[in-house]
Amino acid sequence: MARKKNNRKKKPAHQTNGGYKNYIRDVIEAAKILGLRTDARVLSNTNKHRLYEGRLRISNPEVVDGYVSGAELKRITQKVKEYYRVRNIEIKENTIVSAYQCSLLQDYTRALQKALADSFEDKNDPDIEMLKSAQSRFFNLAYSYIITHFYKIITQLSNPEYKYFGLNMRSLALYKDNPSFGIVPEIYGIPAEVKKFTINNQVRPAFRLGKPNAEKPYFLWIKVEKNVFGENYNGTKNELDVYIQSHAIKRLCQRLDLLKRPAINYILWQNTNTISELTIHRGNLLLPVKIYDIKIGYLVADVVDDVLLFKTFLFITHNCTPEGDTLRSISGLGKEDISYWKIDRLSTFVSLDTTKYLALTKLFKHSGLSDIFQLKDKDFDVELMQEANLDGLIHYLERGKNAAKVQKQEFEALLQNA
Structure with missing residues (x-):
């Protein structure tokens, strides 16, 4: 017997995408935690999808040499994902957020900045400039803590009798059809x-x-x-x-x-x-x-x-x-x-x-x-010891690391042009 044709239109993939729904929910929650009023221009159905598609993506770490095992890479990935959502960044008095929430706020302020730029004749309007500054701050916080999270786990695993680990943060190329900006952590293994x-x-x-x-x-x-x-x-x-x-x-x-x-x-x-x-x-x-x-x-x-x-x-x-x-x-x-x-x-x-x-x-x-x-x-516990020394760890990463600062500036420039 011939199968009856289904004339109902299929829902777009993003409507059934749990990742998309969770992302939008998390963006709104992060904005509310900071006391930001969610803007209808950003959160219309069309713009929400643009926001999701253009989000800051942190890829799973990749091995760049033959000295990191699958088990080691899996452990690094799991621990960094845990750290990513821990609220340990005091963004203002009595307001503590996670690196993940900083990345969401970076996405949101960037989208709001573009929405205002589309509706304002003056592209240097103070509100737009304020949002640019906020976006830069949220990105810097997210980036600094993300790299710190990797350092937390690789300093735990680096054993002078066995092996050390190194890290590079590589940016993904931007394409016209792929407006999102991504960072790919690369893990190195260094034999003892x-x-x-x-x-x-x-x-x-x-x-x-x-x-x-x-x-x-x-x-x-x-x-x-x-x-x-x-x-x-x-x-x-x-x-x-x-x-x-x-x-x-x-x-x-x-x-x-x-x-x-x-x-x-x-x-x-x-x-x-x-x-x-x-x-x-x-x-x-x-x-x-x-x-x-x-x-x-x-x-x-x-x-x-x-x-x-x-x-x-x-x-x-x-x-x-x-x-x-x-x-x-x-x-x-x-x-x-x-x-x-x-x-x-x-x-x-x-x-x-x-x-x-x-x-x-x-x-x-x-x-x-x-x-x-x-x-x-x-x-x-090593993680609590590291948490207590988090400022020291961040200071170590930023101290005299001009190339890392330049890399961060390049990331920001790419984001502005995305």
């Missing part, structure tokens, strides 16, 4: 570099320290300028590479025992990405290690074969640290006592009942360890 050093007649392997970079080449090996060493280096090199022994990483994990490995990776990056000062104590080169901006110990270094080599990690109570030596002189506690009473690890201080053990608490405070008790109220 190992070098062998002879120390006390023993050959010891160590791993080179590196960091992701916000401009090409997107990854840098960490270097320390010669003047940081003062009289402790008399070689000819102006900059020294930085390596860390496995033993030092092992001690970091043991003594910062509340931190899981992604947090250790992040703390290592946070404390070594820029080394501008070393403490010299009893002939040792010490790099302070901080959590939540509170000193909890030192990486002990030596200059070996024109390289700054981190040999071990000492908790702040250990002998051979300034605070540890003060503690020993006051209390008489020796190296074995520190280990026996387990006051050489983070968990002991965080769990110590300071009201019950008043004498011990006073002893630690007199030894210069009072700040460490502030960690009792902190959370050692």
Whole structure:
């Protein structure tokens, strides 16, 4: 039997597109959160579709070399999508939005700007100029936080004994038939570099320290300028590479025992990405290690074969640290006592009942360890640690990164012309 012809017109694809409906709903919600009045010229049916089609798109990250596995890329993608919708941007007093909402507000102010430009004779009208400024601000916020979200996860995953990760943000080409503007995150994998050093007649392997970079080449090996060493280096090199022994990483994990490995990776990056000062104590080169901006110990270094080599990690109570030596002189506690009473690890201080053990608490405070008790109220989940240091992370990305700033300006110019 012949099939009866269906004369009903098919609905346009966008009318059944859940992504479209959710997007328009989210745009209106973001505008209301900011106190913007939604404009009928932008939200007519025709213009809503134009708004959706011309939206700022953030593509899933892509691998650009053979050193990033499918599982690693999947983890990076999932975590960044989570971060993207977390409200952590104070856009004005008592108003906090997410990077996703900043991108929606960028779309909306751009569309409203074009709607006004179409209806106003004066293209330099103050309202249009105000919207241009608002669009630029929303884009800058969205872009800054998006790249920061990627840095949060790649600093968790970058393990000097295994692999580092780098990031580039590439813009999608604009076409007449495709008015949307897109950003494609590109992920690089950088294999670990190992070098062998002879120390006390023993050959010891160590791993080179590196960091992701916000401009090409997107990854840098960490270097320390010669003047940081003062009289402790008399070689000819102006900059020294930085390596860390496995033993030092092992001690970091043991003594910062509340931190899981992604947090250790992040703390290592946070404390070594820029080394501008070393403490010299009893002939040792010490790099302070901080959590939540509170000193909890030192990486002990030596200059070996024109390289700054981190040999071990000492908790702040250990002998051979300034605070540890003060503690020993006051209390008489020796190296074995520190280990026996387990006051050489983070968990002991965080769990110590300071009201019950008043004498011990006073002893630690007199030894210069009072700040460490502030960690009792902190959370050692890596994401919360990074959230607390978000301003510092953004500052790191923007500090001296002229190429990244130029790239952002190019993105804005493309958006204006889209």
